[in-house]
Amino acid sequence: MCGIAAHFCARGLAAPLDLRLIAHRGPDASGEWISPDGRFWLGNTRLAILDLSPTGAQPMIDPETGNVLVINGEIYNHLKLRAEMPDVAWRGTSDTETVLHGYARWGRQLLVRLKGMFAFALYDRGREELFVARDRLGIKPLYYAVDDDGLRLGSETRLLSERSTISPAAVAAYLQWGACPEHRLLFSGIESLPAGHAMVIANSGERELWRYWPARRRFDSPNESAPRTLRALLETAVQEHLLADVPVASFLSGGIDSSILTALAAQKMERTLETFSVGFDVAGFDESAVALEVAKRFGTQHERLLLSEEEVLRSVTEAVAHLDLPSVDAINTYIVSRAVAQKGVKVALSGLGGDELFGGYPSFRDVPRLRWLGRLPRIVRKAIGGQRLADLPNESDAAELAQWRRRFFTDEMLRRAGLPNEPTPLPCPVELPDDFARTSWAELTGYMRRMLLRDSDQMSMAVSLELRVPFLDHELVEYVLGLPAAEKKRYGGTKGLLVEACRDLLPPAVYQRPKAGFALPMKNWMAGPLAAFVEEGLSETVLRELLPEKFVAEEQADFRAGRLHWTRLWSMVVLGHFVRQGRSHENPALHSFA
Known part of the structure; x- marks a missing residue:
């Protein structure tokens, strides 16, 4: 497990990204590499899990091809892949080396052979291009930002957000779902490489993005045994x-x-x-x-x-x-x-x-009921379940209804907050x-x-x-x-x-017992020992002009009166503290954990 970073500069020299910002991801070691022409830079912070010796260090260079790799995650079948490459003179026992030689052997088709969680950036010396990929389910993150000169990428947005702004659409997307959807991160200009996708950045700056998973058109499993x-x-x-x-x-x-x-x-x-x-x-x-x-x-x-x-x-x-x-x-x-x-x-x-x-999850039980409720007139749905149920889409498939059930802010809340109400895509490229x-x-x-x-x-x-x-x-x-x-x-x-x-x-x-889970008494804490923290976060959303003061006051009053679930207000509190930190480029993990 590691933190990775890369910078490609189409015109001029690549500049190193500040690896101190992701030192918490890899406290055991760090390393950097820059291409002979100075246009490609790779960096890594290492949490040593496989091959604890220096032969597992990153960035790792293939001495035969000149290719260079930084990778975050684990490849669980890397020993099996090594068995398919008996002619390789292995220097160590890391999965990083396996991926590096696997790319030399199979090229981009390596992706379909990998089992694991990963995000990597590989410099192909022969093609003078950067090959990046993310695992199928999106277990490991990979973010990138494109500008006039090239592309920067990293395991965390804090590496990339120095020049970014926050749009009303991004605030709305976060508040709708309690987290930033991958297609609309909080910071403008920063994108998430989609799960199950890969991308090549050519030395001209041109980018090619493609999906490698799901590789089948349909998932259809026999139910015998x-x-x-x-x-x-x-x-x-x-x-x-x-x-x-x-x-x-x-x-x-x-x-x-x-x-x-x-x-x-x-x-x-x-x-x-x-x-x-x-x-x-x-x-x-x-x-x-x-x-x-x-x-x-x-x-x-x-x-x-x-x-x-x-x-x-x-x-x-x-x-x-x-x-x-x-x-x-x-x-x-x-x-x-x-x-x-x-x-x-x-x-x-x-x-x-x-x-x-x-x-x-309750969604498996609720989706059929929601489909039935969606056929009722909006005014009836509102009378039954308030504004939230009034927003229920009336022509949706099961996936869309399951997604809707996870929504935090209603249409009315977004309207009162003066925020746009954009749909959140839920692509399903496989038949189920x-x-x-x-x-x-x-x-x-x-x-x-x-x-x-x-x-x-x-x-x-x-x-x-x-x-x-x-x-x-x-x-x-x-x-x-x-x-x-x-x-x-x-x-x-x-x-x-x-x-x-x-x-x-x-x-x-x-x-034989009901499903349980963590249930911190956040409602009571937000009104008690966390009250000052709550007030600071909410005030910051107003000060930064992310939310109107009248709206914040109304939501706070509804929370105190028991009309608003604590998670709705907490999402606003977190947003305020997040922007209050100002992306100061100081790593809090270096100070608060001992």
Whole structure:
């Protein structure tokens, strides 16, 4: 895991980007390289996970071709790829070297062979061009900015945002979804390389962008022996995600997803698996008992990290300070990541992706109901469910309805804030079998990508921790998306197919209780110990002319009267603090984490 950066200058010399801004992503080492003609610059900060020796350092140069690579992420099948290149004289054991030689062997077709989470920039010396790519699900971020002279790119927007402005459309997009959609980031001129895409920047400055995933027109999986097939895919994914030259730990909340990953990892690891659950002396925020039962069952070295309310409150404001892009939902990930990283852990497994694939969200239940409600006249919908339900689109497929359900701001709120109301695209370039799969696609490529995956990356990397997500193994994702809904619902209960595939691993307490999760008392805190922080953030949105003073006052009054959910106001608070930080180009991770 690393932070990467690049600069291509079509006219003149490339200028190094400030790697200190992403030092938290790679505290173990850093490196830079510039092309002989001075027009291409690559930089890297390294969190050493595979090949801890200098032979794993980046930027890495292929001595035969002169190609140069910086990469963020992990390639879990890199040993298999090495076996397909028996003639290579390997210098080390890193996946970086595997990708570098794989490109020399297969060119752009290397992408379809890679299994993992990654974002990379590769300088092709022979073609004098930059080849960049991002993994299929968008687990790892990659941002870029184009100007008259060329292109800059990096793992975080803080490398690129010095000359950027914030538009009303970008503010509206963020407030609608509680996070910036990938097509409309907060900063003008900064774009996100889409997941499953690659791009080439020629030495003339011309750019070619293309999609390499999904590679098939349709996901269609046979449902014979689905639990057995799913189990095999899960075991393979977990086995591959354990590849590391440092210990791999597991987040263990006691829920279905983390318990399954922990069980499989404990069975496959040669050393004892370290597991962590986080407990809080806040009512309703502790799943430690069930987590301990799972840990005992599989003989893990388990640690329950108990945090005081004071520690959690401090982490809330720290999390906001660490954001690379604003988010309403990053706090929990930061709290857990920080607590585990302080124990010396560098790699941890996360259960992210299980809800999206197996129907763990209310959206899977609600989409059919929303389709029926959408047929009612707008005035009737408003009478039933207020302004939010009045905005329900009346001619939408399952994916669009699932996306709509994730909306934070209503049309009326945007109007009162004087903000534009633009549609958010939800492309689906693959044919899926039914509405269950289409809902999964919406959750995977919408809510998960713009919020959960981005938050997982920026919050874990803020404390130099690599999070791995085995449920997002692309072969597993394709198989589950291609299964008919009847197979996923056949076994009953929450995420029935997943539970059936792994029932032998799970204590009944894991799957026989209602779905739980982190539930910080943010509403009470925002009116109490965080009140000053809330006021500062809201005032900043007015001072910066991002939101009208009258609108902010109205929303604050509605929150105090219990008419507005705390997340709506919190999204405004986070926005204010985010811009208040002023993109000062000081890295908060260098100061607040010890």
